[in-house]
Amino acid sequence: IHSVKKVHRIACIPGDGIGTEITEAAIQVLTTLQKTLGWFSSTIFGRLFMILKLALLLGTFEFDFTHLDWSSKAYLERGWYMPPDWADQLRKHDAIYFGAVGWPDVPDHISLWNLILPIRKVMSQYVNLRPTRILEGIASPMANVKREDLDWVIVRENSEGEYSGQGGTSHEDTPHAVATEISIFSQVGIERIMHFAFQTALSRPRKKLTMVTKSNAQRHGMVLWDKVFYTVAKEYPDVEIDKMLVDAMTVRMVLHPASLDTIVATNLHADILSDLAAALSGSIGIAPSSNLDPTRKNPSMFEPIHGSAPDIAGKGIANPVGAFWSAAEMVRWLGEEKAADTLMKAIENVTQAGVKTKDLGGSENTKGVTEAVCKEIEKVL
Ligand code: ATP
Ligand code: MG
Numbered sequence: 001i002h003s004v005k006k007v008h009r010i011a012c013i014p015g016d017g018i019g020t021e022i023t024e025a026a027i028q029v030l031t032t033l034q035k036t037l038g039w040f041s042s043t044i045f046g047r048l049f050m051i052l053k054l055a056l057l058l059g060t061f062e063f064d065f066t067h068l069d070w071s072s073k074a075y076l077e078r079g080w081y082m083p084p085d086w087a088d089q090l091r092k093h094d095a096i097y098f099g100a101v102g103w104p105d106v107p108d109h110i111s112l113w114n115l116i117l118p119i120r121k122v123m124s125q126y127v128n129l130r131p132t133r134i135l136e137g138i139a140s141p142m143a144n145v146k147r148e149d150l151d152w153v154i155v156r157e158n159s160e161g162e163y164s165g166q167g168g169t170s171h172e173d174t175p176h177a178v179a180t181e182i183s184i185f186s187q188v189g190i191e192r193i194m195h196f197a198f199q200t201a202l203s204r205p206r207k208k209l210t211m212v213t214k215s216n217a218q219r220h221g222m223v224l225w226d227k228v229f230y231t232v233a234k235e236y237p238d239v240e241i242d243k244m245l246v247d248a249m250t251v252r253m254v255l256h257p258a259s260l261d262t263i264v265a266t267n268l269h270a271d272i273l274s275d276l277a278a279a280l281s282g283s284i285g286i287a288p289s290s291n292l293d294p295t296r297k298n299p300s301m302f303e304p305i306h307g308s309a310p311d312i313a314g315k316g317i318a319n320p321v322g323a324f325w326s327a328a329e330m331v332r333w334l335g336e337e338k339a340a341d342t343l344m345k346a347i348e349n350v351t352q353a354g355v356k357t358k359d360l361g362g363s364e365n366t367k368g369v370t371e372a373v374c375k376e377i378e379k380v381l
Contacts, residue, residue: 013115015308025320037342102310212245284359
């Protein structure tokens, strides 16, 4: 029995603000998935299904969650975000589920550089994958856009570029202060993200890749970025390619969304473009992201793209859809295709039925949406 039961060990970092609320909701939904499709089925049908699966020697799964209290709140109390052995702790898991980090009492660059950015770097999560589409029952703020017009995957370089952390300040706190913020682009770093982007494009029906750059104004790193793109492109003759300057890209996303499919961009550019993409698909509260180590040597990390949203924290009204979609991406990465499909179907049944939070024009709260998604999952059997 043990050999057909897969245990997926998940490190959960709820973080701050609505991060804790949506992580709790995601765990509830994942637990329902496990009960319905996994080993500990609670329903009679579920148990029969499991017995059948075991008889056929098909795999079944279980999630094992570890809760890690690495947050700004904890930092304010004890003076640190993560313990010295944080990397070893994370490596004991198959995936990391992350809520959001950031709180008004701590400068954002402190919380980011003590938590999320070191995890991305040390775990070699050099890809940040951000799918965007308009889910059933959700309206885009752009009246001209039809659901089928907007179906993108943004591949964000996640390890270098503008977020290298290099630079410094001289004459600090004087009227003559000067600061440098250095972007680092390496051949190796660009090559690996381009290969991932081309493979992503190949896996999609349209096989189309748009590369975003700013090589008209930035003449070193961005020029290397372009050059490597065209070199790697030669290995993927089946992918249709084009190049966009980042400023013109924002216009194209709004005016001609159907002309885009897979998009590859630098750390900073893709960060900005994916917030725009999320807003165009309905709300920043629905968009998922995966921080991937494609070599699978380290655990990958899954998180909604939104932040801790202090303005709505503690009210129980955060949209949990981005958290659920991120959980579905995690489940898929862990090899549970059926569970991932079930979760996505459940989310879309719920949005289509109009069970939505305020940011999507609905009147439900986090709990209402979460319970509705759990009920839909249970209907699968
Ligand atoms: P970060 O720096 O971590 O990206 P941020 O400061 O850019 O964070 P968010 O925390 O993402 O900002 O919030 C931006 C706005 O979107 C806020 O008004 C917030 O209330 C809203 N928002 C973010 N996430 C959600 C959500 N899940 N549901 C509803 N509203 C949300
Ligand atoms: Mg933001």
